[in-house]
């Protein structure tokens with residue numbers, strides 16, 4: 107399902123409301139959370155909703171999608187730091203219910219297995235929130251990642267390192283590897299919301315619409331999911347064919 111809004115504000119309000127509805131309907135929900143600039147206004151809006159009308163978050167569990175290898179939780183560009191800065195520092199989710207891949211783990215294989223197993227033990231994620239990379243990556247699952255992958259290590263593509271270089275003072279500081287939830291883990295979520303805003307996402311969103319379900323475009327795996335919503339602003343939707351716009355609500 108496509109939801110297309112005029113502005114980033116409307117996109118953020120809609121997405122935050124979907125998160126809030128899930129938490130209210132299922133107080134012990136397991137939420138899959140994403141980072142990136144797209145999510146900043148979404149989390150800001152969610153915080154605003156929760157301030158206006160507090161909800162019990164003591165049973166909520168969260169799992170983040172990914173993390174750079176080599177960055178500590180205190181590193182300002184780590185996704186761990188991002189999540190605490192934009193969300194967790196301002197919410198009362200019990201610390202033991204917050205899960206983030208550890209970018210400094212020394213036993214990577216065990217850490218990956220433990221991460222996917224913990225999600226499966228809860229019966230999969232109840233809702234997975236996703237952004238998208240300009241090359242179609244979801245989490246850090248780069249093109250050609252197997253659709254049946256579980257949490258694993260990836261070598262970041264040149265494109266992704268360039269895209270994400272804007273957050274670092276120098277391109278050479280962008281890590282070369284990351285940990286990410288696998289595509290299979292993502293697909294097992296009961297509900298998936300992919301958010302894209304801005305004209306730098308217009309091309310990939312048009313490609314995603316026309317693409318077959320194919321490992322060259324990781325996000326295309328989501329097209330087989332029965333409860334998948336794509337939320338776009340007008341700029342990210344700018345290159346969608348007429349057919350897609352007609353399907354949009």
Ligand SMILES: N[C@@H]1[C@@H](O)[C@H](O)[C@@H](COP(=O)(O)O)O[C@@H]1O
Pocket residue numbers: 140141142143144145171172236237238239244245246266270
């Ligand atoms: N690993 C993250 C992705 O999970 C995110 O979806 C993507 C888009 O980020 P942005 O929202 O900043 O465009 O960036 C990173 O590479």
